[in-house]
């Protein structure tokens with residue numbers, strides 16, 4: 530998960546296609562590079578460190594204050610799909626299923642319509 534998260538934030542920082550997504554994040558992405566893999570590990574059924582450190586915290590509702598719309602949700606989902614595609618994962622079908630579910634979650638965080 531660390532490889533996926535690092536690739537995800539590398540893409541977010543380097544690719545102008547994700548400029549709006551980058552702009553709504555803090556200048557220092559180091560805390561995110563630590564938090565995202567920890568969240569994803571627990572979310573995918575592995576070690577639950579993030580969930581134990583954040584009891585009762587809901588990933589979707591904690592995103593409510595951020596200006597997430599169809600564009601930025603799409604940027605998040607696209608960067609995550611690319612990061613997962615480039616990760617050394619044994620099972621490609623599982624990796625793609627994970628990218629699909631995360632994309633739906635990202636669009637679910639968007640404002641306005643149900644699909645963000």
Ligand code: HEM
Pocket residue numbers: 550553554555556557561564565568588592595596597598601602605606631632634635636638
């Ligand atoms: C399934 C989709 C997503 C997941 C799993 C996810 C995951 C995370 C995690 C783990 C954190 C850190 C929370 C913490 O540990 O306190 C976070 C924060 C944040 N996320 Fe997301 N996120 C998702 C979608 C999005 C989208 C679509 C956007 C914007 C378009 C976004 C913008 C942010 C911002 C702005 C922060 C705060 C970061 C900061 O203060 O630098 N996230 N997210």
